[in-house]
Amino acid sequence: MNCVQYRRSLLEDPQHRDTGKRRHVQGCPECARYTEQIRAFESRLQHALRVSVDPRSGNRGGRPTARVWPVRWLAMAASVAAAAVIVGSLWLAASERSLAAAVVGHMPEEPQAWSNTDRPVAALKLEAVLRDAHLRLKADAGLVTYASSCSFRGHQVPHLVVQTRVGPVTVMMLTHETALTAMHFDESGYQGMIIPMPHHGSMAVLERGAAIDMHTVESVALQVENALDWTA
Amino acid sequence: MAGVAQRTRFQALCQALRPDLVRFAFWLSRDRDLAEDVVQETMLRAWKARDSLQDEASAKPWFLTIIRREYARSFERKRLLTVDVDELIASEEPTLAAADDENLRELRAAIFKLSAEYREPLVLQVLMGYSTAEIAAELGLSNAAVLTRLFRARQQLRVSCGEDTRLDPEES
Numbered sequence: 153m154n155c156v157q158y159r160r161s162l163l164e165d166p167q168h169r170d171t172g173k174r175r176h177v178q179g180c181p182e183c184a185r186y187t188e189q190i191r192a193f194e195s196r197l198q199h200a201l202r203v204s205v206d207p208r209s210g211n212r213g214g215r216p217t218a219r220v221w222p223v224r225w226l227a228m229a230a231s232v233a234a235a236a237v238i239v240g241s242l243w244l245a246a247s248e249r250s251l252a253a254a255v256v257g258h259m260p261e262e263p264q265a266w267s268n269t270d271r272p273v274a275a276l277k278l279e280a281v282l283r284d285a286h287l288r289l290k291a292d293a294g295l296v297t298y299a300s301s302c303s304f305r306g307h308q309v310p311h312l313v314v315q316t317r318v319g320p321v322t323v324m325m326l327t328h329e330t331a332l333t334a335m336h337f338d339e340s341g342y343q344g345m346i347i348p349m350p351h352h353g354s355m356a357v358l359e360r361g362a363a364i365d366m367h368t369v370e371s372v373a374l375q376v377e378n379a380l381d382w383t384a
Numbered sequence: 385m386a387g388v389a390q391r392t393r394f395q396a397l398c399q400a401l402r403p404d405l406v407r408f409a410f411w412l413s414r415d416r417d418l419a420e421d422v423v424q425e426t427m428l429r430a431w432k433a434r435d436s437l438q439d440e441a442s443a444k445p446w447f448l449t450i451i452r453r454e455y456a457r458s459f460e461r462k463r464l465l466t467v468d469v470d471e472l473i474a475s476e477e478p479t480l481a482a483a484d485d486e487n488l489r490e491l492r493a494a495i496f497k498l499s500a501e502y503r504e505p506l507v508l509q510v511l512m513g514y515s516t517a518e519i520a521a522e523l524g525l526s527n528a529a530v531l532t533r534l535f536r537a538r539q540q541l542r543v544s545c546g547e548d549t550r551l552d553p554e555e556s
Contacts, residue, residue, distance in 0.1 A: 156554075159551065159552065163534070163538045163552070163553070164516075164531040164532075164534045164538075165516060165531070165534065168516075182551065185551075189547075189548065189551070190538075193538075193542065193547060194510070196487070196488065196491055197491065197495075197506075197510055198511070200491040200492045201407065201507060201511040202407065202511065203407055203410060203480075203492070205402070205406045334404075
C-alpha cells in the first residue's frame with residue numbers, strides 16, 4: 153500500500169483498519185500525521201451529525217407540517233405517539249438514566265483514578281484488566297494512566313483513565329450493559345456519554361470538573377473505540 | 385389485536401431508536417418538520433408490519449429502510465424539484481446552530497450542501513455505523529461506488545470547511 157492508497161482509504165472509511173494500513177502508517181510519519189488530522193475531522197463530523205433531538209416526543213414548534221393525514225391515520229399516530237411518550241419515556245429514562253447514574257455513582261469509589269499524571273499504567277496491569285473483558289487496546293488509544301477491574305452492577309468491568317490536554321477522562325467498558333442508542337448525561341458534576349458497542353454492551357466516557365469539554369469526551373470515545381480489539 | 389406486552393415493547397423500541405431515526409431523516413430531508421413527519425409515519429408503518437421484524441437487533445436498519453421509502457414518497461408528493469440550499473440552511477438554523485462552536489455550524493452547513501448521493505452514504509456510515517457492504521445493500525450500489533461517494537463526500541466537506549487539504553489524495 154502506498155501513501156495515496158492509504159490516504160484514499162482513510163477518506164473512504166477512517167474507522168476501517170487492517171494490517172496493510174497499520175503497517176503503512178507505522179512506517180510513514182507523514183501519513184501518521186494525516187491520520188491524526190482525519191481522525192480529528194471525523195470526530196467533529198460525528199458530533200455535527202448528532203443534532204439535538206428531543207427523545208421524548210414528536211412535538212415541534214415552528215412551521216406547520218405540509219401534509220394532511222387521513223383522520224384514521226392521524227388517530228392512530230396520536231395513539232401510538234402518546235403511548236410511546238408515556239411508556240417509552242418511562243422505560244428509556246429509567247434504564248439509561250439509571251445506567252448513567254450507576255456509572256457516576258461508581259466514580260467516588262476510586263478518586264485516585266482522576267489524578268493528572270503523565271505516567272502510563274503498567275502494560276501488564278492494563279493487559280490483565282482488559283483480558284478479563286476479552287479485550288485488547290492498541291497503542292493509539294492515548295495515554296492510559298489508570299486501569300482497574302471494577303465490580304459494576306454484578307460484573308467485573310475495565311475502568312480506564314485516558315489523559316488529555318484538558319485532564320483525565322474516564323472510560324468504563326460496560327460489556328454487560330446494552331444501550332440501544334448513544335446518550336449524553338450530566339449528573340452530579342460529571343458529564344459524559346454512553347455509547348452502544350454492538351455485540352459488546354456499551355462504553356461510558358466521562359469527565360468532571362469546571363472545565364468539562366464534551367468535544368474531548370467525544371474524541372476520547374472515538375479514539376478508544378478505534379483502538380479496541382475484541383478477542384471474543 | 386396485539387397484546388399489551390407486544391405493544392409496550394414496540395413502543396419502547398420506537399422511543400429508544402427515535403433520536404437516531406429523526407437525525408437520519410433530518411439529514412436525508414434537510415427539513416426538521418418533514419423529518420419528524422417521516423419518522424412518525426415510519427413508526428406507523430413499522431407497527432403495521434411488525435411481524436416482519438424477526439429480531440430487535442436488526443430493528444434500526446429495518447426502520448431506516450422504511451424511512452427512506454417514506455421520504456421518497458413524501459418527496460414525490462411534494463414534487464420538490466429544485467432546492468435553494470441557502471434558504472434551507474436559513475430555515476433550519478436552530479437545528480444547525482451549535483452553542484459556542486461556529487466551526488460545528490459551518491460543518492453542518494457544509495453537510496447540508498452535499499448532494500444527496502454523497503450525504504446519504506456518509507450519514508449511514510458515520511451516524512448509523514453502517515459498513516460499506518451494508519450501505520451498498522441499502523442504496524443498491526456496488527461497494528466500489530459507495531467508497532467513491534464517501535471519499536468525495538469527505539473531500540468536499542474538508543474543502544468547504546477550509547481544512548488543510550495539502551495531503552489529501554487526488555481523485556484517481
